[in-house]
Amino acid sequence: MKVLLVGEFSRLHNSLKEGLQELGHEVSIVGHQDGFKNYPIDYPIKKKWDNGFLKKLKVGIHLLSGFDVSSYLTYRQFKKNQNHFAGYDVLQLINENSFYCNYFYEKKILKHLFKNNSKTFLLSSGYDYLNVKYCFETPNFKSVIQAYLLGRISTKSFENVLKFKTKSFKKLHQLIYSNIEGIIASDLDYHFPLLQNSKYLGLIPNPINTNKIDFQPLEIEDKLIIFHGINTANYHKKGNDFFEKALKIIESKYGNKVEIITTRDVPYAAYINSYNKAHILLDQTYAHDQGYNALEAMAKGKVVFTGAEQQFIEHYNLSAKVAINTIADVDYLVNELSFLIENPNEIIAIGKRARAFIEKEHDYIKIAERYIKTWSES
Structure with a gap:
């Protein structure tokens, strides 16, 4: 089986890749190298305009025009190597925003992946539209959203979670769900919010290469x-x-x-x-x-x-x-x-x-x- 794993922020996909390779499958990972963690990626996407003057310029452009330079540069890197991201038996997204792009560019990347690969699956291994919705609607459910609701986390530092409550990320969620075979949870924190979901395929624990x-x-x-x-x-x-x-x-x-x-x-x-x-x-x-x-x-x-x-x-x-x-x-x-x-x-x-x-x-x-x-x- 030929497998493309999209995204990496915890070593989950690297350990899964190692297990799949032991079983004789061909596996590649595409995604951002996640900041200081620097996990191995076969097709790395580099964060550009991410510090110093260029970062300030990027923020200024976004404030004045709404144009997201980071998303555009990510899309360009993907487009340049898009031939490497076709012809897989299985494509697995690590979450609903695997490329960290805004809706416009994430949609363009995902449509290419959906069109050129056989089966697509989604992991719930971090916050996504359904998980965030569930946690806000069920405030007694133990999650970091409890800390936000109590005012312990500022809105600014919680933007990477709150974005999943916006209309554009709801649209992204709907796009993904209409193109996947199913969704898999990596632990119980993501399992419970999905129990009533028709596309939920169950919990598969995180792989650890001991x-x-x-x-x-x-x-x-x-x-x-x-x-x-x-x-x-x-x-x-x-x-x-x-x-x-x-x-x-x-x-x-x-x-x-x-x-x-x-x-x-x-x-x-x-x-x-x-x-x-x-x-x-x-x-x-x-x-x-x-x-x-x-x-x-x-x-x-x-x-x-x-x-x-x-x-x-x-x-x-x-x-x-x-x-x-x-x-x-x-x-x-x-x-x-x-x-x-x-x-x-x-x-x-x-x-x-x-x-x-x-x-x-x-x-x-x-x-x-x-x-x-x-x-x-x-």
Whole structure:
């Protein structure tokens, strides 16, 4: 099977590609190299006019005329290489705005892809029209939109989510849905909003290539090491403000019993190794399930503070913790961290269970097989 994966922002498509290749399929990825993360892309689209004077000029042009220079330049790069993006058995979009273009140029790119490839599928692995609609209409549903509704996130920094509420992105959603075979969710946060959708094909967990991630059983000798990696652009969306407040209390409470490592905007290749000596990793506060960073840390055997709600426990039929469910509450975080610091044997046990869980439920070859089955039967 010949497969084109469109978009990459978490290493999901790279791990899926590796699994598909192990099964003998031909796979390529096209998309933007996502800022500082810099994931491998076969056909990279470069962000141009993205800093300095050219960025200011781009913003000025958009304010005066409404013309989106970034979208136009992305379309030009796609057009230049469009012969590489035809003749695939399966095309999979990572979300409803895989090229980060406005409606006019995203539509032009997508129409070429729909016309020149056999089957198209959509992933729900981030915010999209239906997910955002559901979260706003169901404010009790645990999501980052709760933080926005409470005023913790500014409208300006939330534009990449709010855009899916606009008329143009509703039109883009309708265009995509009229051309896809179906939609696949990558975890429970995207699964629940799609349950009543006629094109929903089900949840396929994120693929993790454990061959590339070494497991080291946790050993606690002198200090307990806590890692907090911050992506500045997503600071409030991940709940980093709650983590930082909790860590100040923990540092004051336990002193030299703990070591806290904090990084900001580290490239993926460095980030994945920056927490190797840590016992605990702080990931995010607004999720039901684990995203990619959390899963990779769990594969290393770390104790991860992330989404692990009751629905997650029931879905995977778990009898013991494989991660620490996390909420946006400083006292809760302090209590959970304190329990682990005072019960180090529990840290070691959770770390072992975390790795076993990843191997059982997220193995990249087993997940690739599930994709092939879903694509073939749809």
